[in-house]
Amino acid sequence: MRPPSTRRQFLASTGLTALAVTAGCVSSGSSDPATGGGTETETATATDTATPESTPESLEAWLDDANGYDGEARRFGPESRPTVMVGEETDGGLAFDPPVIEVPPMTLVRWDWTGHGGQQNVVALDGTFDSGRTNAQSGTGYRYFFEETGEHRYVSEPHRDGGMKGAVIVKEPPSSGNSAVDEWLAAASNFDGTIADRTDTDTATVTVGAEGNGGRFAFDPPALRISTGATVRWDWTGDGGPHNIVSRGDGPLDTELVVDEGSAYEHTFEETGTYLYSCKPHESLGMRGAIVVE
Known part of the structure; x- marks a missing residue:
């Protein structure tokens, strides 16, 4: 002492x-049946239905019209379990909350649906991860394990043009x-x-x-x-x-x-x-x- x-x-x-913050492994699914939802299912890897696309502009420029983004990434340390809320309501429209996170390699990130705003999904522009078909149900969850450093921009496809954008920045602390x-x-x-x-x-x-x-x-x-x-x-x-x-x-x-x-x-x-x-x-x-x- x-x-x-x-x-x-x-x-x-x-x-x-x-x-406080929580999280989860690569998966997609929905809420506890006791609350009126379905059951969460696990998949070995992220689906590859997304089509990779070129992203030549800077991340900050791309996020310029991202709802809820204040210019700062939310940072998480080693062994954290970050959770991003899907369909958070903001003044600008529906958003991911937080829109941008920074995590170290070997981090599991979870996305949880709020149930606001109708059908939504989580799709990386580079094809790294894809939650699959859209879902509107509160309690839906998707998880992806980030092993290596990199910068991953993603959207909710039904609301992309309305500014529902996000990013996961994977880098060493x-x-x-x-x-x-x-x-x-x-x-x-x-x-x-x-x-x-x-x-x-x-x-x-x-x-x-x-x-x-x-x-x-x-x-x-x-x-x-x-x-x-x-x-x-x-x-x-x-x-x-x-x-x-x-x-x-x-x-x-x-x-x-x-x-x-x-x-x-x-x-x-x-x-x-x-x-x-x-x-x-x-x-x-x-x-x-x-x-x-x-």
Whole structure:
């Protein structure tokens, strides 16, 4: 167990919020018979009914009219089980939610039908995966296992012209060389493998509620390197709802949920080590941080 801090200060108020994600293997089918649906069926591989087509334009240009897309991919770390909702209703029309996901190789992705908007399917433009015939039933599910890196654009064929587009980006997670940090922050969209070096100062600042992870759900910078005896100060922006700071495991960080702009929390790190933490309500979204003390 790490010793308590020599200096600790907290100013704030309270609140709450939460989110979670699930998934599934290559399959297509529908809901539990008990709810009035059919049964899900498994297939050994994705069907090859889709006709591959040329996609010369950039991914961002292609996604320009994708409903629900805000310009940021939702990132998932190793051993995650991402789920994409099919037929989510948005101001622009029906959408995949999230429209764009970034996953590491060897990840199983699941698509679940909401039942909104009539007949839909999931078809990759490069022919990699295809859920088969369209379905309008809530609870329908399709799963595909992504083994190798690549970029896969896909559509719901009946609603393609209306902007129902998505993409799966399969790439290796960012690497800083610190395996504990890399594994913990693999799901944080604003982590690019950089650990910000603050070893030359006695005080370092982290913004709470910075842009990232599909909203104001990030710590900035997500990873810091400091020297022993240095103090880290977390400053709340007031954006993204209530946030807190809680150590992973038995670490020293533990605050209340805070929403007010200008709230702050400080901790002085006296012992070397890698300290991992998160905002508990938004941890599954990727709101995570790390402090490396040298």
